[in-house]
């Protein structure tokens with residue numbers, strides 16, 4: 686396993702315990718209880734260590750936790766599947782297929798679903814490949830590597846276009862997200878060495 690910390694805070698800093706996130710930055714503004722509609726208070730529940738939005742009437746505690754974005758570096762021979770985004774954020778920029786994981790699916794299923802939705806491709810997932818923690822936006826990005834099951838692909842509703850590109854054709858200046866840049870860089874390095882590892886990175890603001 687390779688631990689890297691390029692462009693961000695070191696992974697060890699994220700793993701240091703106790704590490705309590707800034708509560709102002711770690712929570713969205715919740716005004717009303719999602720269960721009963723009453724007003725909420727922002728305070729530390731009994732037995733907890735961080736403030737939460739707590740319903741003044743029914744006592745429901747609104748926990749907020751990071752969201753998981755799952756994607757895939759999907760290849761066909763020596764080419765990588767990339768999508769040019771048709772939606773914000775970063776409309777017009779390139780990414781590997783990726784999106785928020787849904788309830789009721791496994792991470793690998795999310796990678797397959799996103800690749801089919803955005804790029805019209807059916808893939809065989811090989812292995813998890815890269816994980817990027819982005820604490821300041823409360824997200825973790827998990828990328829698998831996989832192969833197209835057939836040569837079929839095409840732009841879905843969320844893509845302006847889809848392309849199979851060789852490493853030397855990747856539009857580095859027009860990649861939508863830094864996590865995707867990291868993932869693609871590691872993928873090409875590993876592919877050149879003929880062996881794939883797992884790469885963990887933490888990105889700072």
Ligand SMILES: [Zn+2]
Nearest residue numbers: 718721740743
């Ligand atoms: Zn309530």
